């Protein structure tokens with residue numbers, strides 16, 4: 001059964017575009033019912049409009065508290081009765097009350113090999129630590145920031161001349177492959193979150209999830 005998807009963004013929306021393309025190609029058996037951004041004038045909104053997808057802008061700066069924002073955000077999302085909420089570069093920390101409404105059906109993509117480098121500025125942190133490998137993780141969202149069970153990771157080698165920008169470019173390429181793939185699995189009912197763990201085809205996934213092919 002085609003799943004209802006709602007995508008949350010804050011910026012360029014290249015991961016949104018990858019998921020739009022994957023729904024249009026039939027890779028993902030899902031329909032993006034709405035795209036919601038916490039920032040106006042971001043290219044991700046243009047991408048959604050070009051694809052004929054309903055858009056909402058909920059500016060967090062217009063709210064007195066994170067709780068108040070999250071209450072309105074949840075209300076908008078729930079009107080679409082989503083089977084899956086997809087955070088695609090959504091840059092707001094979500095409250096426990098919000099997460100509880102969607103736990104087990106909310107995914108995030110994070111630009112590090114979790115549990116390394118939860119939070120922000122992951123590429124520079126990997127360079128500063130002189131890591132030889134870096135990568136991206138797709139995980140279920142829980143109250144703990146970037147601490148939810150990992151579903152899938154893609155790994156890249158860090159090159160001697162890499163900068164945060166060149167790492168981000170190469171990580172983006174991996175993101176645009178693994179995020180649509182994970183959403184595809186969820187829409188096939190192959191992926192679940194149970195008791196704080198991620199399960200794939202009824203097998204418990206390891207803490208680092210499924211490792212996508214090693215890439216340079």
Ligand SMILES: Nc1nc2c(c(=O)[nH]1)N[C@@H](CN(C=O)c1ccc(C(=O)N[C@@H](CCC(=O)O)C(=O)O)cc1)CN2
Nearest residue numbers: 090091092093094108110119141142143144145146147
């Ligand atoms: N409760 C949760 N909320 C969110 C999760 C999560 O796992 N649990 N994932 C993040 C996504 N994310 C990293 O992948 C992330 C997003 C935003 C921040 C952050 O520090 N945001 C600041 C504002 C930063 C800004 O506006 O540039 C904030 O919210 O005050 C850290 C990590 C999404 N939410």
Ligand SMILES: NCC(=O)N[C@@H]1O[C@H](COP(=O)([O-])[O-])[C@@H](O)[C@H]1O
Nearest residue numbers: 011012013014015088089109110111
């Ligand atoms: N902490 C969350 C975070 O940093 N997410 C990162 O934001 C970018 C969004 O790009 P996009 O808007 O082009 O999809 C992506 O690289 C994603 O991993």
